[in-house]
Amino acid sequence: MTARIVSGTEVAKEIREELKAEITELKEKHNIVPGLVTILVGEDPASQSYVSAKNKTAHAIGINSEQVTLDADTPEEELLSLVEKYNEDDSINGILVQLPLPKHIDEGKILNTINPDKDVDGFHPVNIGRMVLGENCFLPCTPHGVLELLARSGVETSGAEVVILGRSNIVGKPMANLMLQKRESGNATVTLCHTRTKDMAEHCRRADIIIAAAGVAKLVTADMVKDGVAIMDVGVNRIGVTESGKAKLAGDVDFESVKEKASVITPVPGGVGPMTITMLMKNTVQSAKMKANLI
Numbered sequence: 001m002t003a004r005i006v007s008g009t010e011v012a013k014e015i016r017e018e019l020k021a022e023i024t025e026l027k028e029k030h031n032i033v034p035g036l037v038t039i040l041v042g043e044d045p046a047s048q049s050y051v052s053a054k055n056k057t058a059h060a061i062g063i064n065s066e067q068v069t070l071d072a073d074t075p076e077e078e079l080l081s082l083v084e085k086y087n088e089d090d091s092i093n094g095i096l097v098q099l100p101l102p103k104h105i106d107e108g109k110i111l112n113t114i115n116p117d118k119d120v121d122g123f124h125p126v127n128i129g130r131m132v133l134g135e136n137c138f139l140p141c142t143p144h145g146v147l148e149l150l151a152r153s154g155v156e157t158s159g160a161e162v163v164i165l166g167r168s169n170i171v172g173k174p175m176a177n178l179m180l181q182k183r184e185s186g187n188a189t190v191t192l193c194h195t196r197t198k199d200m201a202e203h204c205r206r207a208d209i210i211i212a213a214a215g216v217a218k219l220v221t222a223d224m225v226k227d228g229v230a231i232m233d234v235g236v237n238r239i240g241v242t243e244s245g246k247a248k249l250a251g252d253v254d255f256e257s258v259k260e261k262a263s264v265i266t267p268v269p270g271g272v273g274p275m276t277i278t279m280l281m282k283n284t285v286q287s288a289k290m291k292a293n294l295i
């Protein structure tokens, strides 16, 4: 079997068009313009490129977006006060602090300070709790993007054996939780593999759907998957530089070999990455609507 390649770039575009229409309506009917602030601490090139893509996308669909860039040695106190300032700012519906943060800053402390009603990343413990209970909340952007990709590419999750690789707080853990919930793109039987898993390949071979978020380039090879598996590749690994000086990217899945056995596969780049950015936009619009009691 040769896989259908699911373009996250295309699906993200489709969702952005829907959001654009929603934002126009918000403005025309309610005079509301959703506001987002992105905060970047330091100069990590990957983080810089993600944050600037987030701002660009926000502007393109009519969200008011500002980017704050702070020096890598910014004291924790200063970042905390900045977050508190935006918590109080009525024009801001979403606050995003790009991770990872420099070592001297306590990530948990920062995420705990963001007003849960403006936590468009869905990282605040209150939102994680709501998510686990299946209550209305902001879903973390990458897992949310994977759910949308599965739904919009017609992959049946109900009753499926889903194997997730990686147990990070921002992808693996929430992903596992969402997939087992009684909801659309849920109802799966979930296995979560991590660095202490005894035989990852054996788990993968049973999987109807593999969601790879381990951060290891080309971890999943063709011999580890069954025919017809659906693959969502979350990995964005920098494996060198191209001739033009751009970073060369690889997913967690060996795309070339696995695509010959899979039914569906997402590429890297152009798969889950663009969906992450678009789900941030969706959450920001959701936040603005919630504030105005429209949902």
Ligand code: L34
Binding pocket: 046, 049, 050, 053, 096, 097, 098, 099, 100, 121, 141, 142, 236, 247, 249, 268, 269, 270, 271, 272, 273, 274, 276, 277
């Ligand atoms: N607070 N921190 C916070 N929220 C997030 O949702 C993130 N994440 C992760 C890292 N830190 C975060 C992102 O934004 C990962 N992530 C992210 C966002 C976008 C892309 C990849 C990761 C993306 O667009 N990737 C492109 C390739 C971009 C490139 O050339 O580097 C792709 O097509 O996969």
